[in-house]
Amino acid sequence: MTKILLVGCGKMGSAMLAGWLERGTSPGDVVVVEPSCPDLGSVRVVASHAAIPEGFVPHVVIFAVKPQVMADVVPPYARFGTSLFLSIAAGKTIAFFRSLLGPDAVIVRAMPNTPAAVRRGITVCCAEASVPAQARDLCGSLLEAVGEVGWVDDEALMDVVTAVSGSGPAYIFLLAEAMEAAGLAQGLPPALAERLARATVAGAGELLRLSSETTQQLRQNVTSPGGTTAAALAVLMAEKNGIPGLMSEAVAAATRRGRELAG
CATH class of the missing domain: 3.40.50.720 (NAD(P)-binding Rossmann-like Domain)
Structure with missing residues (x-):
């Protein structure tokens, strides 16, 4: 008790x-x-x-x-x-x-x-x-x-933990928000764009949770050479302004802010 x-x-x-x-x-x-x-x-x-x-x-x-x-x-x-x-x-x-x-x-x-x-x-x-x-x-x-x-x-x-996992859900929600907006821009109806973004992020997260494969391997499993996913990833993984670099900067910024809060 x-x-x-x-x-x-x-x-x-x-x-x-x-x-x-x-x-x-x-x-x-x-x-x-x-x-x-x-x-x-x-x-x-x-x-x-x-x-x-x-x-x-x-x-x-x-x-x-x-x-x-x-x-x-x-x-x-x-x-x-x-x-x-x-x-x-x-x-x-x-x-x-x-x-x-x-x-x-x-x-x-x-x-x-x-x-x-x-x-x-x-x-x-x-x-x-x-x-x-x-x-x-x-x-x-x-x-x-x-x-x-x-x-x-x-x-x-x-402070790094806070930047990665404490703040991390907001990064994922932003990803879903951006996917929804991109679908709208390509002509999807609003309700369907939202549904696709939510279900895709949630489903991928559950697959990630249950799979024993690395995150890199899971990404590669979806990516056929010369296919649609590869075309998208060429943009998202670009050396300049791609997600890996932006995420590194974002986590570094959140880590710095955590240290500032400590006084």
Whole structure:
């Protein structure tokens, strides 16, 4: 029986909460702090830290608010000094949380992504060597409720993780958006263009998930020499302004922004 204090219940917080409840977590073991006080059924929701029920001592406190407000939100939770603290905020380092929670706080930093909403997310976690295995296992168990979980030892890599997988769904949605627009430009009816783009991206993603072949091999499997796919890829893989170069620049830009958010 793990008692969970979830601070913030936006898209990611609510996705995690739904995953825990689906996996059998008792609603009575969860308290959510959310100023808007949404109706979450039998889960207790309070508007601020001051309204947390007296006597409720969480095993884990999860910070699921935006990085920009984290410095204001976190300090009152230092009173739960024996709890594990788990952050899912981009850019905010373990040292940042330690400065607000105290030198003895047990802190794990994680970066999930939005497919968590359909239990197809992937989360990468980072913790200092002093964090006990039991705390790592608890984080892994909670985050596996919404998808895959991985770990890195070097915290500097978390900014790259954020740039690749945290921001990555937006890149895929942009691809689908661009495919739809291109179909429209070539004369497809709007509804069909949207359907083709959505189904193609979703289907290719599922094939990628289930296949043991490399991404390169999967691409080659679709590409006949001199065919229509080859003609398109000649444009998309061009040395100048092609997807590989643009993606490298995009991930580098997102990585830099993550480091800027860390201050």
